[in-house]
Amino acid sequence: MPETTRGQMPHQRSSEEVAVYQLISATGALLYVGISKDPMNRWLAYRETSWWPEVDQYAVDWYPSRAEARAVEKEFLAADLAECNVHSTPRHGDHQRWQRSAGK
Known part of the structure; x- marks a missing residue:
């Protein structure tokens, strides 16, 4: 079971560890999920x-x-739970089409 950090400064215990972080709104909505060895820097x-x-x-x-x-x-x-993630979600293809149509 991974160790969860909530409201504390997230730090690695070893140089090989990688964090899965969740950024959450005041209403409890999951906004973004990502991975990093240094979440705060990310x-x-x-x-x-x-x-x-x-x-x-x-x-x-x-x-x-x-x-x-x-x-x-x-x-x-894959569950498309994070509102602000686009890449690697079921919405990814829609986002790519929007970027092409917008000339981005």
């Missing part, structure tokens, strides 16, 4: 997104390998 990239101001809390689960973390992330993405 979150800096999201500050420019339209949805970042909605993030109110997070959960971080550490896994012994990237493969294990990726498998858990894929489960979230």
Whole structure:
């Protein structure tokens, strides 16, 4: 069972560990799921997104390998639970078509 961090600074216990993080709104809606060895640093990239101001809390689960973390992330993405994830979700094809039609 992975160790979950809620409301604490998420830190690796070993250099091989990879986190699956969930960014959650004040209403409890799951906004984004991702993986990283350094979640807080990764979150800096999201500050420019339209949805970042909605993030109110997070959960971080550490896994012994990237493969294990990726498998858990894929489960979230396949279930299409995170409102702001697009890549690797059932909505991904729709998003690609929108980008092409918008000239992006």
